[in-house]
Amino acid sequence: MLGSKTENTTAKTDLSKFKPKFKKELVHKDININTSSKTIEKDIEKKNSKRQHVKIEYEASASKMNKVMPGDWETVLENLREMRKNFNAPVDSMGCDKCQDENAVPEVMRYQTLLALMLSSQTKDEITHGAMTRLRKHGCTVENVLNTSDEELGKLIIPVGFWKSKVKCIKKTSEILKNHYNCDIPRTVEELCKLPGVGPKMAHLCMKTAWGEITGIGVDTHVHRISNRLGWAHSRTPEDTRKILEGWLPFEFWSEVNHLLVGFGQQICQPLKPQCSICLNHNICPYGIKHKNGSKKRH
Numbered sequence: 601m602l603g604s605k606t607e608n609t610t611a612k613t614d615l616s617k618f619k620p621k622f623k624k625e626l627v628h629k630d631i632n633i634n635t636s637s638k639t640i641e642k643d644i645e646k647k648n649s650k651r652q653h654v655k656i657e658y659e660a661s662a663s664k665m666n667k668v669m670p671g672d673w674e675t676v677l678e679n680l681r682e683m684r685k686n687f688n689a690p691v692d693s694m695g696c697d698k699c700q701d702e703n704a705v706p707e708v709m710r711y712q713t714l715l716a717l718m719l720s721s722q723t724k725d726e727i728t729h730g731a732m733t734r735l736r737k738h739g740c741t742v743e744n745v746l747n748t749s750d751e752e753l754g755k756l757i758i759p760v761g762f763w764k765s766k767v768k769c770i771k772k773t774s775e776i777l778k779n780h781y782n783c784d785i786p787r788t789v790e791e792l793c794k795l796p797g798v799g800p801k802m803a804h805l806c807m808k809t810a811w812g813e814i815t816g817i818g819v820d821t822h823v824h825r826i827s828n829r830l831g832w833a834h835s836r837t838p839e840d841t842r843k844i845l846e847g848w849l850p851f852e853f854w855s856e857v858n859h860l861l862v863g864f865g866q867q868i869c870q871p872l873k874p875q876c877s878i879c880l881n882h883n884i885c886p887y888g889i890k891h892k893n894g895s896k897k898r899h
């Protein structure tokens with residue numbers, strides 16, 4: 601069963617029993633990553649006094665969503681589990697939950713989880729895993745990353761997508777973690793989203809992998825695309841898809857749906873040429889039904 605294996609994987613990296621040693625008020629993600637720490641703190645105080653936090657936005661958005669469940673969704677889910685039962689997609693062996701040094705102390709493992717997620721944006725799992733392997737060999741701790749020059753850090757993570765901006769975000773995030781979290785990572789979605797380069801998708805996946813807490817559905821391009829093909833969502837952005845899915849999908853399935861759909865998107869329901877003919881859902885998937893006669897108009 602996919603569900604049970606996913607839970608096992610999560611349990612392997614479940615660090616929820618470890619509490620951060622130190623917590624302090626966080627900074628906001630809109631900060632200028634080139635500013636000094638003191639300037640950042642002042643900037644944050646100003647912004648925090650004026651802005652709504654992500655949590656408020658997130659809860660309000662999800663609660664307003666249509667909770668009508670798509671037809672056959674349970675059958676579709678069972679078929680997805682069946683098609684993913686071999687766990688042989690790139691995400692299964694090289695996903696962000698496979699990038700940590702399992703012999704490291706819990707806070708270092710959590711930091712490595714966060715970094716893997718930051719690197720994974722717009723980047724294939726194989727590339728992210730390779731970069732994290734080099735980073736771990738170099739010494740992937742907050743202190744060590746801060747003591748590494750931008751140039752050297754860049755060389756370690758190339759060829760991840762947008763590596764230059766990721767170097768800056770990693771450096772600034774590491775500085776915040778050192779100054780405000782005693783080199784650990786935040787334990788809430790709201791606080792994680794305030795870190796430079798961290799958005800809701802990363803935050804929810806980080807909460808699951810690093811802290812063992814399910815706080816939302818991590819929606820990347822695979823989950824967004826497949827959800828729309830299946831009719832599970834009709835949306836323009838991954839963030840809208842997340843809100844829609846969280847509106848109707850029972851909470852008990854939130855944990856597995858990202859991993860399930862990402863691997864499915866890597867192997868069968870690819871962006872340009874989905875293999876609908878071998879998909880168990882081709883008779884109940886709106887996209888599969890529409891294109892079963894070989895229509896060229898695909899997206």
Ligand code: SF4
Nearest residue numbers: 869876879882885888
């Ligand atoms: S039928 Fe085609 S589009 Fe629908 S889920 Fe299967 S592979 Fe994807």
